Amino acid sequence: MSGPPPAPIRVLIVDDDALVRAGLTMILSSADDVSVVAEAADGSEVPAAVAAHRPHVVLMDIRMPRVDGLAATETLRARPGAPEVVVLTTFDADEYVLRALRAGASGFLLKDTPPVEILHAVRRVAGGEATLSPTVTRQLIAHVAAPDGNTGRHRARHLLETLSDREREVAVALGQGKTNAEIAGELFMSVATVKAHVSRLLTKLDLNNRVQVALLVHDAGLV
Missing domain, CATH: 1.10.10.10 (Winged helix-like DNA-binding domain superfamily/Winged helix DNA-binding domain)
Structure with a gap:
């Protein structure tokens, strides 16, 4: 007799664009093993959202008006037991992406990444693997990390x-x-x-x- 199914991967979406948040929520909610537990519109809202909802993975926009994704990632990943962070960007070699990776993000995704790849990335990061945008692949770090x-x-x-x-x-x-x-x-x-x-x-x-x-x-x- 098989046991109960594993608990879904809990995801927090952080982006100042409501349409982006809605699109990501729709994509992630289509999977049985992923659950969007909260959304935030700015990096300043991240600590409270993480404390309240205990996500496994945070999808973090880089460019936000008050506290950007870089600062939010640095603050979050410095805490014990922090969730994994995947940064979202429209730039595949943005200097902020590299800084976020150095601050402890597990990878990044371009915002136009296909839905199936976004789900795959969330699963990989939750399982302890790194994820980089498929349009950049393994050459990314070598390209930007001089x-x-x-x-x-x-x-x-x-x-x-x-x-x-x-x-x-x-x-x-x-x-x-x-x-x-x-x-x-x-x-x-x-x-x-x-x-x-x-x-x-x-x-x-x-x-x-x-x-x-x-x-x-x-x-x-x-x-």
């Missing part, structure tokens, strides 16, 4: 030197945009072992998601 001169490169390399050889292999694979399953196949380990390595990477490097690991690998010039 290290800040020699200081940034030296710092990144120093941090990566604290890892074991196996952990460094996993980190480089993350920098290449690979999923847990792809890393498992390439390095001949189970997906559970990959997840354990990723968890240790985050602890050792004092980072809060795999996108930040990928950015660090790019800063070090390893991919």
Whole structure:
């Protein structure tokens, strides 16, 4: 006898455009495993909405009038037990997107991303994977994440030197945009072992998601 179905993924939508919020709500509500628990029109409303509705994933607009998505992401991801954040943008290489990724967002989506891809992205992020807009794919981080001169490169390399050889292999694979399953196949380990390595990477490097690991690998010039 099978048990009860898993609880749906709880999503908070943050965008100052009511039509965008309505469209995203309609898309996400079409799936049985996703539930839109709240909407917010500005980054200033995010802390209260998260406290009240406990979302697993926040879809966060970048450009909002009072508190933008970057500031809201930085504030949110600095808190323990924070939900995952996916930033929404109309620009595929916007400098604010890169800053949001460094602040702890798990990825981003262009606002014209097809509905099925938006649902897929929410599921991936809720499951601990990163998500980048499919129109940009794995080249995004390499395109926009140039290290800040020699200081940034030296710092990144120093941090990566604290890892074991196996952990460094996993980190480089993350920098290449690979999923847990792809890393498992390439390095001949189970997906559970990959997840354990990723968890240790985050602890050792004092980072809060795999996108930040990928950015660090790019800063070090390893991919």
